Amino acid sequence: MTSVIVVGSGAAGLAAALSARESGAEVTVVEATSTIGGTTALSSGAAWLPNNHLPLAAEDTPERARTYLNALGRSDEHAYGSEPGYGYESAETVMSDRFVDEAPRVAEWLEMRTPLRWATLPVPDCHSTLPGGYEAGRSLEPRPFRATPQVAALVRAALPWRSRATLGELLTGKAAPDLIEQRRQAGVHTAGQALVAALLTAAVDAGVTIRTHARATRFLGTGVAVDGTLLDGRVVLATGGFERDEALVRRFLGGPIAGLTGAPGARGDGLRMAIAAGAALHNTAQAWWCPTIRIPGDAIEGEPVHRILLAERARPGAVLVDCDGHRFTNEARSYHEVGRSLHPTEPSWLIVDATHRRRYPIGPVRPEDSDPDWLQRACTLPELARLIDVPGDALAKTVSRFNWAAAAGEDPDFDRGASPYDSVMGDPGAVHPTLGPLYAPPFYAVPVRPGLGGTSGGPRTDPDGRVLRDDGTSVPGLYAAGNVAAGPFGAAYPGTGATIGQALVFGAQAGRAAAGD
Incomplete structure (x- = not known):
């Protein structure tokens, strides 16, 4: 019987393990940390899977999805340049074509072979106005799931501030506190934990061996060294990104990156093994970018962790300014686009007024809470500018120009609110979902820094996940999927859950190939 060793236990790793086991292999998952799930377990669990089998995607087609990805790639290349790792008209075309073909099959296969059940998220593609874009139906999320105590004990704990609400409930305002408390008491998982728990349940039931505290460090051609011991078999790398390794971040991303949001285990083990095996590298300057804020005391396993700044920036009465006091982006765009637009070294600032503060949460602070020390507050904009060391005249002009246009429901500078995605990120109950002036004192400011949920x-x-050399030949016995591998979308981010969607699809392909080659 063929042996397959899957290194890593997030979405890509568990999909690879299930696929390899279904294909007849003896499968072992080795995880360096004490729990299963990696950054997937800390995420929303959303997966962008076009042309899926759920009702809202009934009018989607492979051709439409390909049209969208092609249009997105051309748009992204125009906006961000065509240097290596950015454009779409290259290796990504082959990968994205396979992604489009396999996404619906993998989405349905996971429901057939695991206790995972999908729900459609009420969000459009991030660029749904491009040719082939879709209004709602391509982004899925796991329904709440209750695992056995044995499986639940293996799943990485959620971030302490994450409630047991689904992303769909949060976006629609239907996260009822009593229901969330019932889930907590009953041990019901949601979001990324639900995804991991469902896939892990199926893997254990199928006879996959799960090993934690087992760090793989070397690919040896016929297996992998795990804590000094050789495990024989074909190897699927699914270790996640390299964002927690300072040397690799400096080498490939020009680091350091301030706003890390993922699991501490993303130390680049898989990337180093691939490099040592002679793999060709691609897209290494890219990541799943996001704007982040730092709340004092937030940590995961003793390492600092940032929070992704999501709806706060898109709601009425808020703007993002750079260290010179100028707006620089459409604040309601996807977190990926906003994240990579941030200055890599200087903080930007989320500026809101009292109306926004009384109406919406800012990070963990709810409208009824007292102001924390990390939330800068001033009675006037010039005073706030002095507190955050931003030119006062520039900030005043920026806010004045924004107010003048926002009062009319317009944004001539960045078209905020013009796309369906922008509106979903805002407040559907407001006069305008995402535009509103900043008039009411006091004014508040929060530092915002570029972050990432993982490298890509x-x-x-x-x-099929076979790791390739520069000459196009494959490295025998070595496969890769998920954030450890070159991403199939280049620098683009097509829709909510693109990270996990591609991880599931290519994890499944890699596992099948490793078992069958």
């Missing part, structure tokens, strides 16, 4: 570059693979 690494060894180049073929569509």
